Amino acid sequence: EAGVTQFPSHSVIEKGQTVTLRCDPISGHDNLYWYRRVMGKEIKFLLHFVKESKQDESGMPNNRFLAERTGGTYSTLKVQPAELEDSGVYFCASTQSGSTYNEQFFGPGTRLTVL
Amino acid sequence: QKEVEQNSGPLSVPEGAIASLNCTYSDRGSQSFFWYRQYSGKSPELIMSIYSNGDKEDGRFTAQLNKASQYVSLLIRDSQPSDSATYLCAVIGNTGFQKLVFGTGTRLLVSP
Numbered sequence: 773e774a775g776v777t778q779f780p781s782h783s784v785i786e787k788g789q790t791v792t793l794r795c796d797p798i799s800g801h802d803n804l805y806w807y808r809r810v811m812g813k814e815i816k817f818l819l820h821f822v823k824e825s826k827q828d829e830s831g832m833p834n835n836r837f838l839a840e841r842t843g844g845t846y847s848t849l850k851v852q853p854a855e856l857e858d859s860g861v862y863f864c865a866s867t868q869s870g871s872t873y874n875e876q877f878f879g880p881g882t883r884l885t886v887l
Numbered sequence: 888q889k890e891v892e893q894n895s896g897p898l899s900v901p902e903g904a905i906a907s908l909n910c911t912y913s914d915r916g917s918q919s920f921f922w923y924r925q926y927s928g929k930s931p932e933l934i935m936s937i938y939s940n941g942d943k944e945d946g947r948f949t950a951q952l953n954k955a956s957q958y959v960s961l962l963i964r965d966s967q968p969s970d971s972a973t974y975l976c977a978v979i980g981n982t983g984f985q986k987l988v989f990g991t992g993t994r995l996l997v998s999p
Contacts, residue, residue, distance in 0.1 A: 805986065814891075815931070815975070817986040828984040863930060867985075873919055873938060874985045878930040 774799065776879030778864050784885045790852040793882045795864030797846070802869035803827075804847050805876060806839060810860040818862075821847060822869070854886045888913055891978050893990035901998055906963040908974050908993050913957070916981025920952055920959045923975040925992065931975055935961060966997045 777796045785791050797804045806818040818837070819829040823844035832839070836855070841847040851858050861883050865876040892911045900906045908922075919938050923931035937943045937950040937959065949962040959978075963970055973992040979985055 803985065807987070814889075814991045815977075815987075815989040817988070820984065820986060828986060830984075831986065865987075873936055874979060875921070875933055875936055876987060877933060878923075880930045 776864055776866050776877055778862075778879040778882050780882060781880065782883045782885075784887065785854055786887050787856055788853045790850065791854055791884060793849045793851075793862050793884070795847045795849070795879060797864070797866030798868075798877060800868060801866035802844065803867045803871075803874075803876075804841060805865040805867075806847070806849055807863040807865065807878075808860050809863065809881075810857070815863065818849075851884075854884075856886050859884055859886045889990070890914060890980070890988045891976055891990040893974075893976050893993045895991055896994040897996045898993055899996045899998065900966050902966060902968060904966050904997075906966045906970065906995055906997070908961040908963075908976075908995065909958060910960065910976030910990055911958045912976075912978045912988075914978070914980040914988075915954075915957060917954075917957075917978045918981060919979040920950070921977040921979075921987065922948075922950060922959075922961045923977060925973045925975055927973075963995075966995075968997050968999050971995055971997050 804821040809815045817831040820827045821841045861881045864879045922935040935950040951960045975992045976990040977987040
């Protein structure tokens with residue numbers, strides 16, 4: 773069974789540009805999460821999808837971040853316009869609906885560098 | 888006060904020893920507790936989950952949970968150099984949502 777995949781693995785952009793990150797969850801997993809790790813800090817939650825609906829977006833830092841999950845399969849996270857402080861590693865995780873313990877499985881991450 | 892606290896380390900142990908990693912959390916109503924292992928430049932890998940007070944063993948790993956004292960620990964028996972990594976403690980709080988709250992991680996170094 774394929775794990776969570778993310779694309780691209782690395783992205784280097786200039787301040788003010790737009791970047792779109794993609795996450796493909798494990799097949800059949802309705803729950804999809806985005807997290808971010810800024811250098812030197814802990815991994816922090818951004819938002820949670822259940823199928824195509826946003827269940828919790830309390831961690832989204834501001835309106836420059838837009839997450840979508842059309843059709844309830846893969847998800848995209850767009851940053852527009854990017855700022856220097858957006859640099860970090862963006863992780864996606866997924867879990868099955870009805871999972872008693874909500875064990876989340878992480879993708880390899882996208883390392884974003886904003887210059 | 889951080890929601891989940893871990894000593895950043897590094898924790899150095901010799902090969903074959905027991906490594907003990909600790910984590911405390913602030914939300915008394917937290918329900919689910921996880922340990923992830925993260926190698927440098929890689930994604931967090933789930934190694935243990937625990938939901939009830941007491942011990943849970945899986946191979947060389949034992950997770951211990953004490954909700955009254957609000958701490959969770961991970962013991963690694965017969966530590967191997969390949970266990971050298973950062974160990975992340977993560978908690979699902981009592982918010983009604985399923986987001987993981989992470990500690991900053993403890994770096995473990997196992998020397999041959």
